Amino acid sequence: MTTAPPPTQDPRARVVADLGGTTLRLGRVTGGVLDPGSVRRVPTEGIGRHPGLSPRLLQEKVVTQLADELDAYLRSPHGVGADAVGVSFAGPMTKDGTVLAGPTLWGSAAAPLPVGALLERRLPLPVFVANDITAAAWRYAATEPEPYCLVTISSGIGHKVFRHGEILVDDAGHGGEIGHWRVDASEDAVPCECGGRGHLGAIASGRGVLLATRRAATADPEGFAASALAGPAGRRPGGITNEAIAAALRAEDPFATAVLNDCLLPLAQAVNCVFTAIGVRRYLFIGGFARAVGPRFVRLLGDHLTRLGCFGLSEQETRDMLALGADDDDHSLIGVARMVDHALPLPAGAGR
Known part of the structure; x- marks a missing residue:
């Protein structure tokens, strides 16, 4: 510790x-x-x-x-x-x-x-x-009096759990790498930059969402053409950027929202697992992608989490666990x- x-x-x-x-x-x-x-x-x-x-x-x-x-x-x-x-x-x-x-x-x-x-x-x-x-x-240690889990959503995904003044990792560096939890066991799962496949960070990170959005645009050209992403991307799936995705999500674009929802389900499952395992009831999200999407990131994640259900908590108590960190990097x-x-x-x- x-x-x-x-x-x-x-x-x-x-x-x-x-x-x-x-x-x-x-x-x-x-x-x-x-x-x-x-x-x-x-x-x-x-x-x-x-x-x-x-x-x-x-x-x-x-x-x-x-x-x-x-x-x-x-x-x-x-x-x-x-x-x-x-x-x-x-x-x-x-x-x-x-x-x-x-x-x-x-x-x-x-x-x-x-x-x-x-x-x-x-x-x-x-x-x-x-x-x-x-x-x-x-x-955040001085401003968060209760145990909490800090999660970064940026190029990859990482987390740390803080409880009773201790960071829950060991001296050899194990712990705090929920981004490398395998959430898709299929043989053709999305590759992770670490060399593995189907890891949470390969699916729900900024890079993961970008890849998923480009794939969705290629698979559904009509849906892509009607979305707020098409113009900034020059109507090319390869022209889509994380900045454009975040702007489309803030504007509640249906195409971008559908892709993000698919990517957020395993993240909600990860939060549910941490809560169920050790009872932490505070989750702060930082990182460039979460910050760019803003409050809607937490709302969409909360939608998934309430559907999954957190054992012993009401829907409002479940949503109240989630918050964005400070609005900077x-x-x-x-x-x-x-x-x-x-x-x-x-x-x-x-x-x-």
Whole structure:
């Protein structure tokens, strides 16, 4: 278990990075507050941009990019006065900062990657590395008094359960990867970037919904032509984007809604399973795709969940379990800075 103490009032500045499957974000956090003007975003040099490269070469690209961007940031005005670096990483990892897998970054199986040690050798400051959803926990730990499950819906799907001040993962990195729960056992199930098939993240993530929408548009050209997706896509299924899907969903487009509903059923089943197994009654959804769709994402998911039924709960109690997180993409940046604050002792004369 990883204990998540409450955030501190440490006044020191931290340079932080959040490496996701789509975007690498860097910023400066002081006293637990992210300076919005300090945030830099660049596309991640992973499988999404280089689908033909081997996992090993993608690992090299990703780590080199991360180290180069952090080094340049530390040399910029935003790096002045910072005395530590915090990095949140999209993938399961051990307590010592070794990444065990990176499906949304380099795809299928590759050798464990000691990201923490590699960055320590490249950068002039102490480096703290954490799983991205573990880091996001530290943002919400002070504002969520009851046990809760944080779920990210972005390039992939990940989750962490927080109960009585502890993150329910072990030191070897097991736990918190519900996106790799197999929900479709058929031989021709949708492939996951990890190399498996039929995983929740391959179906209900932003990338999964995009693939499902393009397939539906190809299979039903008349329905696609009548939808709000056709114009922005140039009437080509291959021209559909996640941004257009989210806009169509916010406008309650029937075609896009039908596709998302198919994708959300296994996610609702996953929430039902967690609730039934351990009784957590609070589910916060973050991540680029869930945020782009907005409140309708939670409403449609709640429709599925109430049809499934949560044992012992009324329909309203079931819907009340679901909520969106903060309306930004800064969860892991803020959270990993608080992790660093807690790990480093304050200088003499400073107070928490």
